[in-house]
Amino acid sequence: QQQVKQSPQSLIVQKGGISIINCAYENTAFDYFPWYQQFPGKGPALLIAIRPDVSEKKEGRFTISFNKSAKQFSLHIMDSQPGDSATYFCAASRWGSQGNLIFGKGTKLSVKP
Amino acid sequence: EAGVTQSPTHLIKTRGQQATLRCSPISGHTSVYWYQQALGLGLQFLLWYDEGEERNRGNFPPRFSGRQFPNYSSELNVNALELEDSALYLCASSFNEQYFGPGTRLTVT
DSSP states (O other): OOOEEEEOSEEEEETTSOEEEEEEEOOTTOOBEEEEEEOTTSOOEEEEEEOTTSSEEEETTEEEEEETTTTEEEEEESSOOGGGOEEEEEEEBOTTOGGGOEEOOOEEEEEEO | OOOOEEEOSEEEEOTTOOEEEEEEOOTTOOEEEEEEEOTTOOOEEEEEEETTEEEEEOSOOTTEEEEEOTTSOEEEEEOSOOGGGOEEEEEEEESSSEEEOOOEEEEEO
Protein backbone atom coordinates (compact mmCIF):
# COMPACT_ATOMS: atom_id res chain seq x y z
CA GLN A 1 0.00 0.00 0.00
CA GLN A 2 3.04 2.20 0.15
CA GLN A 3 4.14 1.85 -3.49
CA VAL A 4 4.19 4.52 -6.17
CA LYS A 5 4.25 3.01 -9.64
CA GLN A 6 5.76 5.16 -12.38
CA SER A 7 5.60 4.65 -16.14
CA PRO A 8 7.11 4.58 -18.66
CA GLN A 9 10.63 3.65 -17.59
CA SER A 10 12.03 5.57 -20.56
CA LEU A 11 10.57 8.00 -23.06
CA ILE A 12 11.83 9.48 -26.32
CA VAL A 13 10.10 12.60 -27.61
CA GLN A 14 10.81 14.91 -30.53
CA LYS A 15 11.59 18.54 -29.85
CA GLY A 16 8.35 20.47 -29.56
CA GLY A 17 6.33 17.42 -28.62
CA ILE A 18 4.46 16.63 -25.42
CA SER A 19 6.08 14.37 -22.82
CA ILE A 20 3.71 12.52 -20.50
CA ILE A 21 4.79 10.55 -17.43
CA ASN A 22 2.28 8.73 -15.27
CA CYS A 23 2.25 7.65 -11.64
CA ALA A 24 -0.21 5.62 -9.59
CA TYR A 25 -0.38 5.33 -5.83
CA GLU A 26 -2.17 2.99 -3.48
CA ASN A 27 -2.41 4.76 -0.12
CA THR A 28 -5.55 6.92 -0.11
CA ALA A 29 -4.09 8.94 2.77
CA PHE A 30 -1.48 10.47 0.47
CA ASP A 31 -2.20 14.13 -0.22
CA TYR A 32 1.09 15.57 -1.46
CA PHE A 33 2.50 14.70 -4.90
CA PRO A 34 5.80 16.28 -6.00
CA TRP A 35 7.83 15.74 -9.14
CA TYR A 36 11.62 15.90 -9.19
CA GLN A 37 13.96 16.42 -12.15
CA GLN A 38 17.45 14.96 -12.06
CA PHE A 39 20.29 15.57 -14.51
CA PRO A 40 23.17 13.06 -14.67
CA GLY A 41 25.54 13.36 -11.72
CA LYS A 42 23.33 15.92 -9.96
CA GLY A 43 20.85 15.77 -7.12
CA PRO A 44 17.11 15.76 -7.87
CA ALA A 45 15.52 19.18 -8.01
CA LEU A 46 11.94 19.83 -6.94
CA LEU A 47 10.11 20.70 -10.16
CA ILE A 48 6.44 21.05 -9.28
CA ALA A 49 4.07 19.66 -6.66
CA ILE A 50 0.32 19.34 -6.20
CA ARG A 51 -2.12 18.89 -3.32
CA PRO A 52 -5.45 17.17 -4.11
CA ASP A 53 -7.54 20.28 -3.53
CA VAL A 54 -6.93 21.01 -7.22
CA SER A 55 -7.03 18.68 -10.23
CA GLU A 56 -4.33 20.48 -12.19
CA LYS A 57 -1.36 22.72 -11.55
CA LYS A 58 0.64 24.47 -14.23
CA GLU A 59 4.06 26.11 -14.01
CA GLY A 60 5.38 27.25 -17.35
CA ARG A 61 5.61 24.26 -19.68
CA PHE A 62 5.12 21.79 -16.83
CA THR A 63 1.64 20.65 -15.74
CA ILE A 64 0.56 18.12 -13.10
CA SER A 65 -2.80 16.47 -13.63
CA PHE A 66 -4.36 14.70 -10.66
CA ASN A 67 -7.17 12.13 -10.63
CA LYS A 68 -8.11 11.36 -7.02
CA SER A 69 -10.70 8.69 -7.83
CA ALA A 70 -8.23 6.77 -10.00
CA LYS A 71 -5.35 7.43 -7.58
CA GLN A 72 -3.23 8.63 -10.47
CA PHE A 73 -1.25 11.74 -11.29
CA SER A 74 0.80 12.69 -14.29
CA LEU A 75 3.39 15.16 -15.48
CA HIS A 76 2.95 16.82 -18.86
CA ILE A 77 5.85 18.70 -20.45
CA MET A 78 4.61 20.87 -23.28
CA ASP A 79 6.87 21.96 -26.15
CA SER A 80 9.57 19.56 -24.92
CA GLN A 81 13.14 20.79 -25.41
CA PRO A 82 16.48 18.93 -25.52
CA GLY A 83 17.35 20.65 -22.24
CA ASP A 84 14.45 18.79 -20.63
CA SER A 85 16.31 15.51 -21.15
CA ALA A 86 16.68 14.16 -17.63
CA THR A 87 15.27 11.57 -15.27
CA TYR A 88 11.97 12.46 -13.66
CA PHE A 89 10.77 11.02 -10.35
CA CYS A 90 7.26 11.24 -8.98
CA ALA A 91 6.64 10.89 -5.26
CA ALA A 92 3.80 10.83 -2.76
CA SER A 93 3.26 11.30 0.96
CA ARG A 94 0.91 12.75 3.52
CA TRP A 95 1.36 16.50 3.80
CA GLY A 96 3.24 17.11 7.05
CA SER A 97 4.84 13.67 6.81
CA GLN A 98 7.32 14.38 4.06
CA GLY A 99 9.79 12.23 5.91
CA ASN A 100 7.86 9.31 4.50
CA LEU A 101 8.06 10.48 0.88
CA ILE A 102 7.63 7.46 -1.39
CA PHE A 103 9.38 7.75 -4.76
CA GLY A 104 8.57 6.14 -8.08
CA LYS A 105 11.41 4.39 -9.90
CA GLY A 106 11.96 7.20 -12.37
CA THR A 107 11.49 7.93 -16.07
CA LYS A 108 14.43 8.73 -18.29
CA LEU A 109 13.30 11.32 -20.82
CA SER A 110 15.26 11.99 -24.01
CA VAL A 111 14.14 14.87 -26.21
CA LYS A 112 15.53 14.58 -29.74
CA PRO A 113 16.35 17.78 -31.66
CA GLU B 1 19.77 31.41 0.48
CA ALA B 2 22.25 28.54 0.32
CA GLY B 3 20.93 25.12 -0.65
CA VAL B 4 21.77 21.75 0.80
CA THR B 5 25.51 21.15 0.70
CA GLN B 6 27.34 17.83 0.79
CA SER B 7 30.97 16.89 1.19
CA PRO B 8 33.07 15.47 -0.21
CA THR B 9 31.96 15.54 -3.85
CA HIS B 10 33.80 12.32 -4.59
CA LEU B 11 35.14 9.65 -2.28
CA ILE B 12 37.20 6.62 -3.24
CA LYS B 13 37.60 3.85 -0.69
CA THR B 14 38.81 0.29 -0.60
CA ARG B 15 36.59 -2.64 0.30
CA GLY B 16 36.46 -3.09 4.07
CA GLN B 17 37.22 0.54 4.87
CA GLN B 18 34.84 3.08 6.42
CA ALA B 19 33.35 6.11 4.67
CA THR B 20 31.99 9.29 6.24
CA LEU B 21 29.74 11.59 4.26
CA ARG B 22 28.56 14.98 5.46
CA CYS B 23 25.50 17.11 4.82
CA SER B 24 24.51 20.65 5.77
CA PRO B 25 20.80 21.41 5.45
CA ILE B 26 19.12 24.57 4.29
CA SER B 27 19.00 27.13 7.09
CA GLY B 28 15.85 26.62 9.13
CA HIS B 29 15.36 22.99 8.10
CA THR B 30 15.43 20.53 10.98
CA SER B 31 14.97 17.29 9.03
CA VAL B 32 17.69 15.56 7.06
CA TYR B 33 17.23 12.52 4.83
CA TRP B 34 19.79 10.22 3.25
CA TYR B 35 19.24 8.28 0.03
CA GLN B 36 21.35 5.87 -1.97
CA GLN B 37 21.19 5.98 -5.75
CA ALA B 38 23.11 3.21 -7.45
CA LEU B 39 23.97 3.72 -11.12
CA GLY B 40 20.84 3.74 -13.24
CA LEU B 41 18.58 2.99 -10.29
CA GLY B 42 16.05 5.00 -8.36
CA LEU B 43 16.26 6.59 -4.96
CA GLN B 44 16.57 4.14 -2.08
CA PHE B 45 15.68 5.70 1.28
CA LEU B 46 18.37 5.19 3.90
CA LEU B 47 17.77 7.32 7.00
CA TRP B 48 15.72 10.23 8.31
CA TYR B 49 16.88 12.48 11.15
CA ASP B 50 14.83 15.17 12.79
CA GLU B 51 15.76 17.27 15.81
CA GLY B 52 18.78 15.07 16.41
CA GLU B 53 16.82 11.83 16.50
CA GLU B 54 16.64 8.97 13.98
CA ARG B 55 12.97 8.92 12.88
CA ASN B 56 12.98 6.24 10.22
CA ARG B 57 15.32 3.81 8.57
CA GLY B 58 15.21 2.10 5.19
CA ASN B 59 15.98 -1.51 4.41
CA PHE B 60 19.75 -1.29 4.80
CA PRO B 61 22.14 -3.25 7.05
CA PRO B 62 23.33 -1.78 10.38
CA ARG B 63 26.72 -0.90 8.90
CA PHE B 64 24.92 2.11 7.44
CA SER B 65 24.49 4.57 10.30
CA GLY B 66 24.48 8.26 10.91
CA ARG B 67 23.77 11.07 13.25
CA GLN B 68 22.47 14.61 13.33
CA PHE B 69 24.28 17.34 15.17
CA PRO B 70 22.77 20.21 17.22
CA ASN B 71 23.19 22.55 14.24
CA TYR B 72 21.08 20.04 12.20
CA SER B 73 23.96 19.02 9.96
CA SER B 74 24.29 15.30 9.51
CA GLU B 75 26.83 12.59 8.92
CA LEU B 76 26.38 9.24 7.20
CA ASN B 77 28.81 6.49 8.08
CA VAL B 78 29.23 3.32 6.08
CA ASN B 79 31.36 0.65 7.73
CA ALA B 80 32.96 -2.43 6.20
CA LEU B 81 32.50 -1.09 2.68
CA GLU B 82 31.46 -3.51 -0.03
CA LEU B 83 31.78 -3.10 -3.79
CA GLU B 84 27.99 -2.74 -4.14
CA ASP B 85 28.05 0.30 -1.86
CA SER B 86 29.38 2.27 -4.82
CA ALA B 87 26.66 4.83 -5.52
CA LEU B 88 25.63 8.47 -5.41
CA TYR B 89 24.59 9.30 -1.84
CA LEU B 90 22.07 12.08 -1.67
CA CYS B 91 21.10 14.19 1.28
CA ALA B 92 17.87 16.18 1.43
CA SER B 93 16.53 18.58 3.99
CA SER B 94 13.03 19.81 4.64
CA PHE B 95 10.79 22.01 6.65
CA ASN B 96 7.89 20.78 4.54
CA GLU B 97 9.14 19.92 1.03
CA GLN B 98 12.36 17.98 0.51
CA TYR B 99 15.27 19.70 -1.21
CA PHE B 100 18.26 17.67 -2.32
CA GLY B 101 21.96 18.37 -2.27
CA PRO B 102 24.32 17.57 -5.16
CA GLY B 103 25.35 14.23 -3.70
CA THR B 104 28.56 12.45 -2.84
CA ARG B 105 29.83 9.91 -5.36
CA LEU B 106 31.27 6.99 -3.39
CA THR B 107 33.41 4.51 -5.29
CA VAL B 108 34.52 1.32 -3.56
CA THR B 109 37.39 -0.56 -5.20
